[in-house]
Amino acid sequence: MAADIIISAPKLVAAVEAIVARGGSNAREAKLVAENLVEANLKGHDSHGVGMIPRYVESLKEGGLQVNQAPKFELDTGPLVRLNGQAGYGQVIGHDAMHIAIERAQKHGLAAVGLHNAHHIGRIGAWAEMAVGACLVSMHFVNVVSRPIVAAWGGGDARFGTNPICIGVPRQGQEPIVLDFATSRIAQGKTRVAHNKGVPLAPGTIIDNEGRPTTDPRYTVIPPFGAILTFGEHKGYGLAMIAELLGGALTGGATMRKAYDGKSRGVYNGMLTILIDPAKLGTSEHFQSEIDAFTGWVTSGPKAQGFDKVRLAGEPEREWKAKRLKDGVPVDPTTWGEILAAAGKVGAASADITRLAGI
Ligand code: NAD
Numbered sequence: 001m002a003a004d005i006i007i008s009a010p011k012l013v014a015a016v017e018a019i020v021a022r023g024g025s026n027a028r029e030a031k032l033v034a035e036n037l038v039e040a041n042l043k044g045h046d047s048h049g050v051g052m053i054p055r056y057v058e059s060l061k062e063g064g065l066q067v068n069q070a071p072k073f074e075l076d077t078g079p080l081v082r083l084n085g086q087a088g089y090g091q092v093i094g095h096d097a098m099h100i101a102i103e104r105a106q107k108h109g110l111a112a113v114g115l116h117n118a119h120h121i122g123r124i125g126a127w128a129e130m131a132v133g134a135c136l137v138s139m140h141f142v143n144v145v146s147r148p149i150v151a152a153w154g155g156g157d158a159r160f161g162t163n164p165i166c167i168g169v170p171r172q173g174q175e176p177i178v179l180d181f182a183t184s185r186i187a188q189g190k191t192r193v194a195h196n197k198g199v200p201l202a203p204g205t206i207i208d209n210e211g212r213p214t215t216d217p218r219y220t221v222i223p224p225f226g227a228i229l230t231f232g233e234h235k236g237y238g239l240a241m242i243a244e245l246l247g248g249a250l251t252g253g254a255t256m257r258k259a260y261d262g263k264s265r266g267v268y269n270g271m272l273t274i275l276i277d278p279a280k281l282g283t284s285e286h287f288q289s290e291i292d293a294f295t296g297w298v299t300s301g302p303k304a305q306g307f308d309k310v311r312l313a314g315e316p317e318r319e320w321k322a323k324r325l326k327d328g329v330p331v332d333p334t335t336w337g338e339i340l341a342a343a344g345k346v347g348a349a350s351a352d353i354t355r356l357a358g359i
Contacts (some may be wrong), residue, residue: 047189
């Protein structure tokens with residue numbers, strides 16, 4: 001296996017920004033997309049990092065992903081808002097939708113924002129981090145409209161997407177809790193990363209095209225397709241179903257159906273965001289002291305065998321970020337080759353992108 005290429009975060013941002021800009025995006029969009037993707041890499045989620053660029057370029061080229069869009073209001077009652085993402089870059093649409101949601105929650109104490117028809121909105125934790133940064137509790141239910149890749153509990157083929165759920169809890173003077181995961185055993189991008197690296201998946205992660213258990217990631221990357229399993233057996237499946245219905249249908253968007261099972265490279269997200277302001281609920285001080293007391297109690301217990309400590313959700317991502325800011329972001333050579341090929345498709349010269357990346 002060839003060694004990873006190590007790129008500093010600011011240089012990786014500059015390289016990705018140049019590719020996105022060549023695809024027709026304005027400077028703000030190129031910056032937001034590049035920073036969001038590199039932040040996912042920094043936080044250890046390579047599945048939602050710069051490796052998404054080839055897919056975005058394919059979607060752009062076939063007319064799925066639309067550049068320079070803004071969320072369009074379809075309903076606005078104050079605390080209740082419905083937005084159409086107009087197939088725009090999810091990094092921009094998600095960012096702007098969260099600004100609207102935060103402003104409404106600060107005003108009313110509560111906000112529910114239904115966003116549909118956004119192109120891939122990436123790492124959902126990014127959106128919770130915006131809200132907890134404004135001292136709000138942040139809840140997100142997300143569906144994915146693309147090729148189905150996850151099987152129902154008991155099902156032998158793929159019927160829906162990796163439908164993430166994310167909840168952010170703000171903490172005064174301390175790092176927030178950010179729980180952010182796919183309801184599939186692993187995110188789809190992680191099967192792509194494994195495939196590109198030529199490494200097997202853990203047993204019990206996927207099934208092949210005949211519904212049989214396999215560890216070969218190609219069954220989720222190239223035909224004939226199998227499916228990823230849900231985490232937590234019937235429980236993860238139940239959460240995936242709820243994320244589909246709340247993120248996809250309640251927001252006014254689409255749910256997954258065979259009709260979307262084409263060759264299109266576009267990937268669209270619907271997201272229901274619910275924000276609560278603890279200060280407006282009148283429990284802010286109590287909430288914070290209970291969070292401190294409970295998390296202190298939970299994390300101060302003895303360590304189980306094989307573990308160095310008990311962590312809170314969000315902590316691993318911060319540890320990854322500290323390390324990668326210092327050491328650089330590893331990009332496997334296959335992914336880097338795909339990124340350069342994608343750059344070529346929008347007319348950006350490989351030599352320029354490589355120079356910007358400092359390699
Ligand atoms: P994951 O399995 O790595 O789980 C991550 C969550 O678990 C984080 O909240 C993390 O802080 C917490 N965690 C991890 N180790 C922990 C520990 N030791 N102790 C306590 N908490 C711990 O994540 P995933 O399911 O692979 O998802 C990766 C990313 O993919 C997420 O950011 C998700 O939003 C994103 N995603 C996006 C889409 C989309 O369509 N936009 C679809 C699926 C997933």
